[in-house]
Amino acid sequence: MTNTNTTKRTSAVLEGGFWFFVMLVPMLLGYLALTLVLGLAGIGLGLLLLPPTAAYLRWLADLRRKKVHAWRGIEIPRPYRAEPEFGPGFKGYWGKIQFHGTDPAFWRDAAWTMTDPVVGALLAVLPIALVAEGLYGFVISALWSTLVGHGFNDWFGFVHVHHGNEGMRWAPAALGVLEIALGFAIAPKMLEWHARWSRVLLAPTPAQVEARMKHLTQTRADAVDTQAAELRRIERDLHDGAQARLVAMGMHLNAASQLLERDPEAAQKLLTEARDSSAKALSELRDLVRGIHPPVLADRGLVDAVRATALDSPLDVQVHAEVTGRLDAPLESAAYFAVSEALTNVAKHAHAVHVWIDMRVADGLLKITVSDDGIGGADLDRGSGLRGIERRLATFDGILALSSPQGGPTVVTMELPCVSSSPKTSSSSGTA
Amino acid sequence: MRVVLAEDLFLLRDGMIRLLEAYGFEIAAAVGDGPALVEALVTERPDVAVVDVRMPPTFTDEGLRAVLEARQVVPGLPVLVLSQYVEQLYAGELLADGAGAIGYLLKDRVFDSDSFVDAVKRVAAGGTVMDPEVISKLLARGVRKEPLGALTDREREVLSLMAEGRSNAAIAERLVITERAIAKHTSNIFMKLGLPESGDDNRRVLAVLAYLKA
Numbered sequence: 348m349t350n351t352n353t354t355k356r357t358s359a360v361l362e363g364g365f366w367f368f369v370m371l372v373p374m375l376l377g378y379l380a381l382t383l384v385l386g387l388a389g390i391g392l393g394l395l396l397l398p399p400t401a402a403y404l405r406w407l408a409d410l411r412r413k414k415v416h417a418w419r420g421i422e423i424p425r426p427y428r429a430e431p432e433f434g435p436g437f438k439g440y441w442g443k444i445q446f447h448g449t450d451p452a453f454w455r456d457a458a459w460t461m462t463d464p465v466v467g468a469l470l471a472v473l474p475i476a477l478v479a480e481g482l483y484g485f486v487i488s489a490l491w492s493t494l495v496g497h498g499f500n501d502w503f504g505f506v507h508v509h510h511g512n513e514g515m516r517w518a519p520a521a522l523g524v525l526e527i528a529l530g531f532a533i534a535p536k537m538l539e540w541h542a543r544w545s546r547v548l549l550a551p552t553p554a555q556v557e558a559r560m561k562h563l564t565q566t567r568a569d570a571v572d573t574q575a576a577e578l579r580r581i582e583r584d585l586h587d588g589a590q591a592r593l594v595a596m597g598m599h600l601n602a603a604s605q606l607l608e609r610d611p612e613a614a615q616k617l618l619t620e621a622r623d624s625s626a627k628a629l630s631e632l633r634d635l636v637r638g639i640h641p642p643v644l645a646d647r648g649l650v651d652a653v654r655a656t657a658l659d660s661p662l663d664v665q666v667h668a669e670v671t672g673r674l675d676a677p678l679e680s681a682a683y684f685a686v687s688e689a690l691t692n693v694a695k696h697a698h699a700v701h702v703w704i705d706m707r708v709a710d711g712l713l714k715i716t717v718s719d720d721g722i723g724g725a726d727l728d729r730g731s732g733l734r735g736i737e738r739r740l741a742t743f744d745g746i747l748a749l750s751s752p753q754g755g756p757t758v759v760t761m762e763l764p765c766v767s768s769s770p771k772t773s774s775s776s777g778t779a
Numbered sequence: 780m781r782v783v784l785a786e787d788l789f790l791l792r793d794g795m796i797r798l799l800e801a802y803g804f805e806i807a808a809a810v811g812d813g814p815a816l817v818e819a820l821v822t823e824r825p826d827v828a829v830v831d832v833r834m835p836p837t838f839t840d841e842g843l844r845a846v847l848e849a850r851q852v853v854p855g856l857p858v859l860v861l862s863q864y865v866e867q868l869y870a871g872e873l874l875a876d877g878a879g880a881i882g883y884l885l886k887d888r889v890f891d892s893d894s895f896v897d898a899v900k901r902v903a904a905g906g907t908v909m910d911p912e913v914i915s916k917l918l919a920r921g922v923r924k925e926p927l928g929a930l931t932d933r934e935r936e937v938l939s940l941m942a943e944g945r946s947n948a949a950i951a952e953r954l955v956i957t958e959r960a961i962a963k964h965t966s967n968i969f970m971k972l973g974l975p976e977s978g979d980d981n982r983r984v985l986a987v988l989a990y991l992k993a
Contacts, residue, residue: 622890629887633864642864646839655868659916 359534366471377460401447404456419542426452426551459548470541477530484523491516570742592628596621649679656687669707685736689717697721713765723755781807783825785816787834802896813841820849827903832862859902861886865910879984882908901944907984908944929971937964942987
C-alpha cells in the first residue's frame, strides 16, 4: 500500500520533470512559430506559415493529450474539425490556410501554447523544484567549508551560509528533507491540476459538444427514419409479392386436387400455374434479399460487391480498389449502398458511358470516388438521390462532396471513418 | 456415373441423392462443408460434382472457393455449382481457367428434374452450363458494350443457348433452323469475339468468358 503510494508520488515528480525539462523547448518552439505567424500576418507571410504551425501545435497538443491520458487517466477529446481534401497548387494551400485559420480549435491550441509555458510549467515544476532544492540542501551541508569563501555567498532558505555559522551546518540538510517530503507530498495533486489545466484549452468547448450532440441526434433520427421506411418497403414487397403468390399457389393446388379425377387436363394446367407461381415467388424473394443485403457483400465484402454491381451495370464501369481486409459490416453495407445508389444516379441522369470507381483505405478513412464522363450539372439541392446518400453516410460520420460543372465531368467523393478488421485480403482492380 | 454431392441442408441433400440415384448416378460422397468437399473432390475424383455455394463453416461462398481450390489440383474436374443467387462475378471466376466442364445454376432449377439431370450430364461431358439468368443479364448489357454490339440478334440468341450448355444440334432444334446454319453462326461469333481457330474444343467456354469480361 505504502509502496504503491511512494511509486505513484515518485512518478508524479518525474512526470513534472518531463513536462518542464523535456517539453519546455518544444513548447517554446511552438510559441516562437506562433509569434512569427501573428507578427508577420500583416505582410501576408505569416499566413503562409499558418498550416505548418497548426500541424505542429496539433502534434504538441496531441502529445499532451496522450501523455495525460496515460499518466493521469484523464481523457481529453480532440476538438478538431474533419479536414477536407485540398486541391493542388496555391489555391489548395489557400484553402488550407482558411481551414485552419477559421477552426476555433486552432486558436485554442494557440492560446494554450501561449499560456502553458507559464501556467502549465508552474504547476509541473513546483514538486520537482522542491525535490531538487532539497537535494541541494544536502550538498550545502556536505560541502559547507568548500563553498564558503569561494565566491559562494548565499542563503539557503533562512540559513545564512557563511564563515562563523558552522553551527548551522546541518540546517540546510534538515530543510532539504522537509522540502523533498513536501515535493513528494504535493506532486500527485499538482500533476492532477496540471492535467485539468491541459483539458481547459485542449478539450472541445461545451458549444462544440452540444453541436456534436445535435449532429448525432439528427443523424440518429435520420437513420431510424430510413430504417423504418426500409422495413415498410420490405413488408409491402413481401405482402404484395411473395405472399400473394404463395396464396395463389395454394389456391391452384387446392383447385387442382379437386379437378384431379373429373378433369385431369385442367388439373395439369393448374399445377403448371402453381409451379410458375412458386418460381416467381422465389425470384421475388431473391430480389428482396438482394435489396436488403446483397449476397456478394455478405460473402466477399465491399470490393467484390461493388465489382459485382459494376458487372451488372449497363455502363462501362471500372473499379479500382486498395482496401485490405473486411470492414465493419454496417459500414460496408452503408458504403456499398452509397456506391450503388451513385451508380444508379449516373445511369439515370448523367448520360455517361464510362464510370470510374476508386476505393481506398488510408489514415482510418475509407475514401470512395465515383467519376463519370457524363453531362454534369448534378446538384445536391435538387434531390436526385445524392442527399439520401449523404444522410446514409452521415450516420457513420461520413461526408459526401460533389463536383459537377455543367458539361461534366461529375465526381462524387465519399469519405467514411473506418477501421479494417480481419486479415482476409481482397485488393484488386478490374474492368466490368 | 460417380457423383460427389455437397449440400449442407439435410433435406435437400437427401432429396438430391434420391433424385440422382433415380436417374442412375452413383453417389461417391455426400458432404456438408467446404473443407470436406475439397477433400472429397481430390480423393474421389468423381465424374461430376454437384456443389452448393453457401456452406459451413463460413456460410458465405465456401462451396465456390472449394471448387476453385479443387480444380487447381484436378484441372478440368467437372462441377455443377448450385446457388440461391447467380452472380456474373462468380460465373467469371468459375470460367476463368478456360477448362470448361463448369455449370452454374440457380438452386431452384433442381425442381425441373429432367433438365437438371440433363445439365449434370452435360457438365460431366465437359460442357458449360450457365443459368439463363446470367445469360440474360449478359445479353442485356451486351447491346451497349463492345464487342457484343457487333453481334446480330440471331447470333446473340445462338450464343445465349450455347452458354446454357446446349449442343449445336439442340440449338438448331430449338431455333428451328439447320445445324449447318448454327455452325455458321457460331463461327461468326468466334470471329467477332476474336477467338482464334486452334482446334480447341473450349472455344464455347471462351466465348462465354469473353462476354463476362467484355
